[in-house]
Amino acid sequence: MTSPKPHNTAMTNSKLWGGRFSEATDKLVEEFNASVSFDQRLAAYDIRGSIAHAGMLAAQGIITVDEAEAIQQGLEGILEDVLAGNFEWRVDREDVHMNVEAVLRERIGSVAGKLHTARSRNDQVATDFRLFVFDAALELASSLRELRGVFIAQAEQYLDAEVILPGYTHLQVAQPILLSHWFLAYAEMLERDESRFRDAAERMDECPLGAGALAGTPWPIDRFQTARALGFSRPTRNSLDSVGSRDFALEFLSACSIAMAHLSRLSEELVLYSTFEFGFLTLPDAFTTGSSIMPQKKNPDVSELTRGKAGRVFGDLVALLTVVKGTPLAYNKDLQEDKEPVFDAYDTLRVVLRLHTEMMPRATWNADRMLAAAQRGYSTATDLADLLARSGVPFREAHEVVGTLVGKCVREGRQLWDLTSEELAGAHPNLANVTPDQLTVQASVASRTVYGGTAPSAVRELLGRAKRRLELL
Template sequence: MTTNTSDKKLWGGRFAEATDGLVERFNASVGFDQRLAEQDIRASLAHVAMLGQQGILEGAEVARITGGLQEILTAILAGNFEWRLDREDVHMNVEADLRDRIGGVAGKLHTARSRNDQVATDFRLFVREAAQNLAQLTRALRATFVAEAERHLDPPVLMPGYTHLQVAQPIALSHWFLAYAEMLERDEGRLLDAAERMNESPLGAGALAGTPWPIDREATARALGFARPMRNSLDAVASRDFALEFLSACAILIAHLSRLSEELILFSTFEFGFVTLPDSHTTGSSIMPQKKNPDVSELARGKAGRVFGALMGLLTVVKGTPLAYNKDLQEDKESVFDAYDTLSIVLRLYADMLPKAEWHATTMRQAASRGYSTATDLADFLAMGGLPFREAHEVVGGLVGLASRTGRQLWELSDEELRAVHPLLSAEVASRLTVEASVSSRQSFGGTAPDQVGKQIQAALERLKEHA
């Protein structure tokens, strides 16, 4: 490879003074946008091929440029490429190195394009692939939740369901697993929707107004796997809503994972004792030998803030930028990279950890029987006997107060105490107050009754097959 003896910027024709060193460091993005190198070269290969097909470049020129780009890609993938700060960004590093390799003909690569449409294309390629990759990881975690729901259904493991973090009604653990599977299914859909909406090519939009060259934007769009070229050249280089939509989907996804993390942290405490998390995904204390800390879940909960910050940061960047390209948009990439990397790890960790968790059925069943969790079942019994539900609610509320004051459960009240409140009540209704009877009675579509949960598991498995 020959060495370029000129330090002149590729854009430096208009400038008589060298760039200030601090400005050069402040302006450079190669430290992070080199991550787009593969996308940049793919886009350049598509662009130069189109220039040849359109007769804008000669066949020999296309061949030399193509060969040089492929050499550069090989060097980058092997870790043998020298990234230079004075060449600012990924695009200028690649183009300058291409010039070092093949000489002045390298300058013809930039015919009929700008760094503005170049970076927009590279970034769309990356974000589209990131959305598709996260959708696949989300689907894998969703499949884990469905598998865990199936594993804990026969016999059904029961647990307390909560509102306001107070015991509310008993539910099946499988029902709890399916709740998160539903959330993740929507998350996967949001990511795939975002990938589909951003599947348009900015390449050929130029700086902002298009180009006088007879290019074929349909050809470059097809070569890069885009569905179509973007319709408006100004929009093509100015818009970052595709990155915002991706980050929005990421933020909602990690919000769901943060809620999961919070529950697992609580459920794994001594006070709850519902689940033991695997040693492989927990850590100990440097001073307290008995400790087993849920670090994966705590970090996942904490890293939600990073992803939320990525979304809010990019919203703030773009909110005041006039059309078309502004240097502010250089700040669009690091937040996307960070959100993608964060979620890629969290999704994989949870898919690995959940099947190894040990759920304690006896402890959960005992917890589900406390806190008067079947009081609503008693109110429903009275309402089914003809009492208006609001009156039934008041009657049972009084019984709960009586039981609470005397330190008993509802089924421990005597016949006399029950009948004194309402003639429909007797000790015979105690059979309706078990957690098993309560869970089994919830037969409405989407309810927690085991046969309903079983149907939902089968439906979830079918959707996983369809989406695959």
């Protein structure tokens, strides 16, 4: 009978953390546990963090300057390979951190093991991820600003011509507005979206590195130096919170979701307005598609996909909320599920913003069709009620009088400005002097001079303010 071989943990488990284990990791567990398939996207941030950490360790006398330089040179070589697409990512090394560290050890020897002094993968990944989300937030803020500029430019383009669009409530014609007013409404939404990302970036401007696994470290490190080296304003204040919280990612996903909700609302209008029935808008051919069977079709796929992908981004937010809601302090493996929702939301919103920035200036608006729609929908009925109220009649009474006149016009296929002076006076004596020109959509728009209103003078004022805010930064 053959004698059993002596127990050798190095042979049974070759992981960097394998000293405590007597069995190799099950293959399926290894695949299930690994995150390198997606967190390799953090490689550049991981290497930046490691270089900053090594420099701090040397400055504190924890490792030598020569050791820090060897580590830095090795990491820079790895980064070159990563950026060139020549780095081999291995599932058996689990994640981006251990892949980089293992290759660093292959290239510079055992000194690579000193890099992990006074840190944990917990504070390492929290730092990498925060760096990514910080950059992503500022990038999306800039993209939102660019799209906002497109809407402001469109508002200015159509203001001089005073192009009129029917405004809707409940998708029923309500009151006429300037098309420029419509553009500026979305510019306002985009401005708030941008501010949410910038606010979120300011709150996440803290460096977790040095928090260790959860309790800090007994090593005499300088967390402020590391934070500065990585471009953070300050280190995080609590080691448990540093490694166990992902609210910065939740806030990012919330900002993504709200922005996508706004873009979905826009898309819904673009889909409607580009239909034959509305005919307000012609989308550029380059941003539409055709049908495989119906030759006449021109489908607004960009808008429809944007509308659909909004739900996907909302799902990313809900997914991460669900992950973190039951995790006790501090780090739990559940938090490995934080990255894919963020990556997905970022990728989705980034391309949607790019598409709309390029598509919107090339869309063609049909002023005649919009004006005709505004004129057909009795959109100046409120103006008639206001005229009556200004003569001293209580508005609720004026509302009922005008509602009766609208019903009469509907039954007879007429417009309010078709009513004779006798018919108006018959509805109420105070309407006897109302003239048809007071009931046109142009007169309605021009009358709404209140701050934030749709009158050309009000829109021009707010356009100027919007342009000035766009120039600030």
